[in-house]
Amino acid sequence: MDGGQVKTAGMFLEFGPVRSAEPQRSILDSVADEELPDLARVVGYLDAGHVLIDVMDVAADPFEPTDQVMNGSTVLTDGDWLWRRDLAYYVRRHRVAVPAEFLALIRARGYAVPARGVPELTARARRARALMFWNS
Numbered sequence: 001m002d003g004g005q006v007k008t009a010g011m012f013l014e015f016g017p018v019r020s021a022e023p024q025r026s027i028l029d030s031v032a033d034e035e036l037p038d039l040a041r042v043v044g045y046l047d048a049g050h051v052l053i054d055v056m057d058v059a060a061d062p063f064e065p066t067d068q069v070m071n072g073s074t075v076l077t078d079g080d081w082l083w084r085r086d087l088a089y090y091v092r093r094h095r096v097a098v099p100a101e102f103l104a105l106i107r108a109r110g111y112a113v114p115a116r117g118v119p120e121l122t123a124r125a126r127r128a129r130a131l132m133f134w135n136s
Helices: 039-047 086-094 100-108 118-131
Strands: 007-009 050-053 058-060 068-070 075-077 081-084
Touching: 007 100, 039 086, 039 100, 050 118, 075 118, 081 086, 081 100, 081 118
Parallel strands: 007 081
Antiparallel strands: 050 075, 058 068, 075 081
């Protein structure tokens, strides 16, 4: 893992711009046709990511604006992917799709986020801040 190219999941238009080669999609256009057969395990993986940037915030759920999501902007990683903490909520509650490549990696790892050292996580945190326009 280095501070260079990074793959992201859950960085939707509704949550603000990110610096990425990939165009941002709307979360409203990212709903899967069916619930994941291993939903609880995938959500468990997403919840277990290493926290890179801890954000205390509250935001309206784009699907149900009267519902509030806490700390959704917090950025997590497994060392290969970055995602927002609220991705797990949206996958569970609204069937938001996890990118196929990321989902395959989650399953290949047996739903266990690998341990990462402080130097790796520090480098990834720097990249995450730049991606999210923080400290840029």
